[in-house]
Amino acid sequence: MKCFFTLFLILSTGVVCGQQSVEIPLYWNSISAINPATSGLQYKHEGLIHLRLNRPEGLASPFGLLGIYNTHFNQHGAGITYRYDRIGYNKSYRLKGSYNYQLVFNDDSKLSFGGAMHFQNHLFEIPSEGDFTDISMNMDVGIAYLSKKILAGLALNQIGIIDITKEPTFNYQPSPRLYGHFRYLFNLGPSVEIIPQTLMGCDLIDVSFFSEFNLNVAYNNMINFGLVYRTFPAIGANISWTFLDTYSIAYQYEYIDYMGFSNQNSIIHQNHIIQVIMRIPD
Numbered sequence: 001m002k003c004f005f006t007l008f009l010i011l012s013t014g015v016v017c018g019q020q021s022v023e024i025p026l027y028w029n030s031i032s033a034i035n036p037a038t039s040g041l042q043y044k045h046e047g048l049i050h051l052r053l054n055r056p057e058g059l060a061s062p063f064g065l066l067g068i069y070n071t072h073f074n075q076h077g078a079g080i081t082y083r084y085d086r087i088g089y090n091k092s093y094r095l096k097g098s099y100n101y102q103l104v105f106n107d108d109s110k111l112s113f114g115g116a117m118h119f120q121n122h123l124f125e126i127p128s129e130g131d132f133t134d135i136s137m138n139m140d141v142g143i144a145y146l147s148k149k150i151l152a153g154l155a156l157n158q159i160g161i162i163d164i165t166k167e168p169t170f171n172y173q174p175s176p177r178l179y180g181h182f183r184y185l186f187n188l189g190p191s192v193e194i195i196p197q198t199l200m201g202c203d204l205i206d207v208s209f210f211s212e213f214n215l216n217v218a219y220n221n222m223i224n225f226g227l228v229y230r231t232f233p234a235i236g237a238n239i240s241w242t243f244l245d246t247y248s249i250a251y252q253y254e255y256i257d258y259m260g261f262s263n264q265n266s267i268i269h270q271n272h273i274i275q276v277i278m279r280i281p282d
Contacts, residue, residue: 024050024066024257024281025048025069025228025252025254025273026238026250026273026275027181027199027212028181028183028197028199028214029043030050030066030099030275031151031181032068032070032081032098033065033066033081033096034140034142034199035112035114035142035153035155035181036079036098036099036115036140036142037077037080037112037143038070038112038114038117038144038146038151038255039070039072039079039098039099039154040070040072040078040079040102041072041077041102041110041112041144041146042146042151043070043090043273043279043280043281043282044071044281044282045070045102045278045279046073046277046278046279046280047066047067047070047277047278048066048067048277048278049066049067049076049275050066050273051273051274051275052065052066052232052271052272052273053063053271053273054269054270054271054272055257061239062085062087062088063084063087064084065082065087065116066081066084066276067082068082070081072240074268075101076101076102077099077100077101077102077114078096078097078098079097079098080096080097080098081094081118082095082096082149083096083175087258089124089125089126090122090124092123093123094118094119094121096114096116096118096140098114098115098140099114099115100112100114100115101113105253107147109146110144110145111143112145113143114141114144114209115139115143116140116143118137118138118139119132119135120134120137120174122134122135125235132246134163135163136163136164136165136173137161137162137164138158138159138162138174138262139158139159140155140157140159141155141156141159142154142199146184148186148195148271149184149186150182150184151183152182152183153179153181155179155180156176156177156178156179157175158174158176159176174205175204175205175206176203176204177201177202177203177204178201178202179199179205180200181197181198181199182197182198182202183197183202191220192218192219193217193218194215194216194217195214195217196214196215197213197214198214199211199212199219200212203260209231210224210230211231212228212231213228213229214226214227215227216238217225221245222240222241222243222244223240224239224240224241224242224250225237225238226252227238228254230254230256232257233257233263234254234255234256235253236253236254236255237252238252238253238273239251240275245280246279246280247276247277247278248275248277249274249276249277250273252272252273253270253271253272254270254272255270256270256271257269
C-alpha cells in the first residue's frame with residue numbers, strides 16, 4: 001500500500017506544463033467513467049444520469065449526457081457507461097464496458113484492478129462540406145483502494161487506440177491521459193462529515209496538467225454542500241439531497257474563464273450540471 005500511495009503523490013505533484021479541463025463535473029459521483037477499477041466497488045447496484053448544460057458567450061450551447069450502471073458479484077465488479085457530448089459542430093458518442101477484480105481485506109477495505117473497452121464515434125458536421133466521421137476503439141486501465149474513510153485510485157485512459165473507419169480527411173486521435181483521484185472522510189460527530197477530494201491528470205501527448213479540488217460538507221447522510229476549484233480556471237458550488245436512503249439529486253453551478261480571471265479578453269462559460277443517482281448497498 002505504501003507503493004500505491006507513493007505513486008499517487010508523484011502524480012499529484014506532476015509537471016505543470018499547461019492546463020486542460022477535468023472532463024466530468026461532479027466526478028466523484030461518476031468516477032467509474034474515469035477509473036474502471038471503481039465500477040461496483042462501493043455499492044451493490046449504482047445507476048446515474050448526468051446532464052451538463054453550458055452557456056458560453058456568443059457560441060452555440062454545448063451539451064453533455066452521461067449514463068452509468070455499476071454492480072458487483074462476489075469479488076467481481078462490472079459497469080457500462082454511455083456518453084454523448086456536443087460542442088459546436090463536433091459530436092461524440094461513447095459506449096464503454098468495464099470489469100474489475102476486488103481483493104477484500106480483513107478490515108473490509110478493498111484493492112481493485114480494472115480495465116475497460118470502449119467504442120467512440122466522433123462526428124464533425126460542416127454545413128457547406130458535409131459530415132466527417134471517425135469510429136475507434138480504445139482501452140482504460142486502473143487501480144483503486146477503498147476503506148471506510150479513503151477512496152484513492154490511478155487510471156490510464158485512451159490507450160491502444162484502433163481506428164476503424166480510417167477516414168483520410170478526418171482522423172480523431174484522443175490523447176492518452178493519466179488520472180489520479182483521492183478522497184478522505186473526516187467525522188465531526190455523528191451527523192457531520194467533511195470530505196476533501198481531488199482529481200488530477202496529465203495529457204501524455206501534450207504533457208499538460210489539469211486538476212480539480214473540492215471540499216464538501218455532508219449532514220446526516222442526506223444533505224451535501226460543496227465548493228469547487230478547477231485549473232481552468234473555474235470555480236463552482238454544488239448541493240445534493242439523498243432521500244429514502246437510495247436516491248440522490250445533485251446540482252452544480254460553475255463559472256469558467258478560459259483565459260484567466262484577470263485577463264481582459266476573457267471567454268466566459270457557465271455550466272449547469274444535474275445528476276440523478278440510485279445507490280443500493282450490499
